[in-house]
Amino acid sequence: MSTFRSAAQEIVKELSVSEKAKLLSQIVWETTDIEKIHPSLRGFLLADGPAGIRRLKEYFDEDIYNTKPSTCYPSPSTFASSWDRDLIFALGEHMGLEARQEGVDTMLAPAVNIRRSPLGGRNFEYYSEDPYLTGELATEFIKGIQKEGVGACLKHFAANNQETRRMNINAEIDEETLHEIYLAAFEKPVKEGKPRMIMAAYNQINGEHCASNEKLLDFLRKEWNYEGVVVTDCYAAHDLAKGIRHGLTLQMPGEKEERIIAQIRELLDKGEITEEELDQAVVRNVEFALEAADNRIGQCSYDREAHHCFAGKIAEESMVLLKNDQHLLPLEKTAKILVTGELAVRPRFQGGGSSHVNPWKLEIPLEEIRKQSARADYLQGYKTSAGEKENQRLLSEVLAAAENYDAVVVFAGLPDLTESEGYDRITLELPKEQNRLIGELVKKNGNVCVVLSNGSVVEMPWRNQIPAILEAYLGGEAGASAAARILFGEVNPSGKLTETFPLAQKDHPSYLYFPGDRKRVVYGEGKFVGYRHYTALDKPAAFPFGHGLSYTEFVYESGGALFDREKNCVRMTLENTGSRKGKEIVQVYVQRKTEGESPMPRKLAGFTKIELEPGECRKVQIPLSEKNFYCYKKEIHGWKLQAGEYEIMIGSSVSDIRLRESVFISGETEKAERDHTLGDLIRIEGMYEKLEKAFTGHEVSLGFLKMTQDEDPLKAVSMGSLMTFETLKRTDPTLTDSEIEKILLDMNGK
Numbered sequence: 001m002s003t004f005r006s007a008a009q010e011i012v013k014e015l016s017v018s019e020k021a022k023l024l025s026q027i028v029w030e031t032t033d034i035e036k037i038h039p040s041l042r043g044f045l046l047a048d049g050p051a052g053i054r055r056l057k058e059y060f061d062e063d064i065y066n067t068k069p070s071t072c073y074p075s076p077s078t079f080a081s082s083w084d085r086d087l088i089f090a091l092g093e094h095m096g097l098e099a100r101q102e103g104v105d106t107m108l109a110p111a112v113n114i115r116r117s118p119l120g121g122r123n124f125e126y127y128s129e130d131p132y133l134t135g136e137l138a139t140e141f142i143k144g145i146q147k148e149g150v151g152a153c154l155k156h157f158a159a160n161n162q163e164t165r166r167m168n169i170n171a172e173i174d175e176e177t178l179h180e181i182y183l184a185a186f187e188k189p190v191k192e193g194k195p196r197m198i199m200a201a202y203n204q205i206n207g208e209h210c211a212s213n214e215k216l217l218d219f220l221r222k223e224w225n226y227e228g229v230v231v232t233d234c235y236a237a238h239d240l241a242k243g244i245r246h247g248l249t250l251q252m253p254g255e256k257e258e259r260i261i262a263q264i265r266e267l268l269d270k271g272e273i274t275e276e277e278l279d280q281a282v283v284r285n286v287e288f289a290l291e292a293a294d295n296r297i298g299q300c301s302y303d304r305e306a307h308h309c310f311a312g313k314i315a316e317e318s319m320v321l322l323k324n325d326q327h328l329l330p331l332e333k334t335a336k337i338l339v340t341g342e343l344a345v346r347p348r349f350q351g352g353g354s355s356h357v358n359p360w361k362l363e364i365p366l367e368e369i370r371k372q373s374a375r376a377d378y379l380q381g382y383k384t385s386a387g388e389k390e391n392q393r394l395l396s397e398v399l400a401a402a403e404n405y406d407a408v409v410v411f412a413g414l415p416d417l418t419e420s421e422g423y424d425r426i427t428l429e430l431p432k433e434q435n436r437l438i439g440e441l442v443k444k445n446g447n448v449c450v451v452l453s454n455g456s457v458v459e460m461p462w463r464n465q466i467p468a469i470l471e472a473y474l475g476g477e478a479g480a481s482a483a484a485r486i487l488f489g490e491v492n493p494s495g496k497l498t499e500t501f502p503l504a505q506k507d508h509p510s511y512l513y514f515p516g517d518r519k520r521v522v523y524g525e526g527k528f529v530g531y532r533h534y535t536a537l538d539k540p541a542a543f544p545f546g547h548g549l550s551y552t553e554f555v556y557e558s559g560g561a562l563f564d565r566e567k568n569c570v571r572m573t574l575e576n577t578g579s580r581k582g583k584e585i586v587q588v589y590v591q592r593k594t595e596g597e598s599p600m601p602r603k604l605a606g607f608t609k610i611e612l613e614p615g616e617c618r619k620v621q622i623p624l625s626e627k628n629f630y631c632y633k634k635e636i637h638g639w640k641l642q643a644g645e646y647e648i649m650i651g652s653s654v655s656d657i658r659l660r661e662s663v664f665i666s667g668e669t670e671k672a673e674r675d676h677t678l679g680d681l682i683r684i685e686g687m688y689e690k691l692e693k694a695f696t697g698h699e700v701s702l703g704f705l706k707m708t709q710d711e712d713p714l715k716a717v718s719m720g721s722l723m724t725f726e727t728l729k730r731t732d733p734t735l736t737d738s739e740i741e742k743i744l745l746d747m748n749g750k
């Protein structure tokens with residue numbers, strides 16, 4: 001409990017019902033008259049912020065893009081590809097400083113929804129398809145911001161994985177998937193990041209809107225013991241009474257005073273909420289306001305140029321080199337280069353909607369390339385808004401010139417309006433004039449490098465013919481110089497994908513279930529989201545999760561046992577065998593082996609980013625997340641560590657596993673139950689012998705047990721292994737219910 005809790009309780013004791021009501025619904029961006037309610041209260045200010053501060057010039061400005069200039073950092077899908085916890089902590093600090101300068105108390109960031117489908121319109125704003133990676137990085141972001149005295153608002157809780165019908169869609173998710181994937185991304189940010197605010201999502205989960213979802217809110221308050229403010233997404237308070245009863249505290253945006261007062265009075269009169277429940281919500285908001293005021297360390301001025309450079313540093317740590325055949329990259333600074341593509345002069349650097357930032361200083365790719373190379377010419381190549389004829393002319397121009405250059409750099413990507421809050425994408429394809437340009441160009445000049453600007457997955461039909469592809473994502477205002485530094489080798493690329501690039505849209509696990517019908521979306525792929533699906537099926541992807549190349553080479557060596565169970569970490573040695581300094585992201589995956597049961601998903605359980613000089617060899621120790629050995633079981637509504645064989649895999653991507661080890665993890669052994677089959681029971685270590693003993697005097701049952709060992713599979717499997725105590729009981733008169741109970745107690749060690 002914060003030190004402000006008791007002060008808040010004292011203040012709330014002095015308030016009337018109307019004053020309390022006003023405190024439940026006081027914001028658009030800025031609280032207006034909190035001061036008038038109580039002399040100790042000060043208003044507070046919120047601003048959006050997953051990729052930089054979005055501070056509206058006027059609080060009620062209709063033009064949501066009319067914001068004060070601030071540093072436009074790379075989009076979260078970009079910076080998450082750095083896999084760098086320290087860097088993202090520092091990003092939080094930088095944004096925190098900017099927020100302080102603008103007098104912003106809490107930033108509506110980070111957004112940690114899972115990129116369930118590659119079509120998700122807001123994927124650029126989210127971190128990954130993996131909950132562990134998301135949770136690790138978002139926790140650092142929150143800690144960084146809050147270190148500066150500015151609150152973070154973790155959003156959108158939960159399962160807001162699509163924009164299509166986001167305000168009414170019912171996400172039907174089975175309990176295990178909900179916990180293992182969609183809530184898992186929030187757990188560490190809530191428990192360790194301790195954000196001052198959490199935003200409840202628009203959508204419903206299993207029939208109840210998130211802002212009044214009993215199970216969801218109870219889970220947040222009681223299981224995770226979250227004490228802060230829970231705010232609705234805009235207009236998302238569907239059942240205010242239920243929300244308040246289960247821990248909702250604030251509505252966004254605020255309603256007219258008379259309306260909220262009348263509403264709260266009515267809810268109290270009808271007994272839909274009690275005054276204690278009302279007070280609990282108001283106390284949390286007042287506590288928040290007191291803490292925000294106390295944390296207001298004061299205005300600060302930050303060095304805008306330094307923040308711009310830091311934005312570039314993040315971009316260069318995050319861009320992903322997808323392909324580099326015959327070492328086409330880095331380019332020689334003296335080489336004759338043709339740069340083409342409209343995006344080289346009109347860059348795409350951020351997504352649309354509430355995370356949109358007015359950049360302080362926007363870099364242009366062509367200009368940045370020319371700072372690196374005096375021999376770079378430019379031809380437009382395509383124009384997204386132009387028709388077929390004009391695009392044909394632009395294409396011919398490039399084709400005619402292409403042979404005269406040592407290499408061609410094509411800037412391709414998604415047009416501005418393709419990726420935004422409010423709607424999903426309908427295709428993974430790039431605009432056709434871009435695909436045509438790339439496909440034709442490579443026939444004229446084999447040295448083509450494609451630089452992509454997009455917030456999330458695109459299809460690349462030409463990827464086998466093109467030697468070099470740099471996924472630059474949405475690099476923010478300083479992304480252009482970062483890409484140029486990578487292209488010309490000033491920086492060795494070190495980002496890795498936080499999502500799977502499928503070969504085609506139809507390959508994706510969510511394909512059959514996205515975006516659902518008018519009312520509901522069924523999460524039919526279950527836990528097999530993203531790489532969990534591809535690895536379980538051994539299905540090829542265009543580029544797998546965790547993939548990313550470097551200009552140097554890394555060798556993984558084990559030098560002994562990989563896994564230390566006591567310390568719950570892996571140990572190995574990494575060597576840079578190339579000729580350049582570089583960074584590698586070492587990833588650890590775990591997977592429980594199953595016999596006779598459906599496969600368990602492979603899960604990322606640890607990672608680290610390490611920089612090595614050429615020839616340098618270093619011992620690496622990576623702590624693992626204990627939770628990722630556990631699985632959620634609906635039978636117990638909780639997490640369970642199942643005893644058994646686990647495979648520990650260390651790799652450079654999810655499908656480039658370099659070292660593996662099988663280990664036995666002791667945990668809960670399966671309990672024998674009366675409806676388990678003999679086949680499943682005898683798979684538990686020592687169970688056959690126990691049963692053999694228990695069946696003494698139950699000759700028929702003993703016969704079936706022995707049959708499980710028969711050479712004839714029909715007898716062993718169909719007749720022996722399929723029997724349960726219930727079915728044995730029907731053929732063995734000595735096996736009474738009380739006998740079965742005794743046997744089970746004995747077998748389960750009681």
Ligand code: BGC
Nearest residue numbers: 048108155156233234354421
């Ligand atoms: C978005 C939130 C955002 C809010 C305020 C909503 O439409 O979903 O992420 O914080 O608007 O701009």
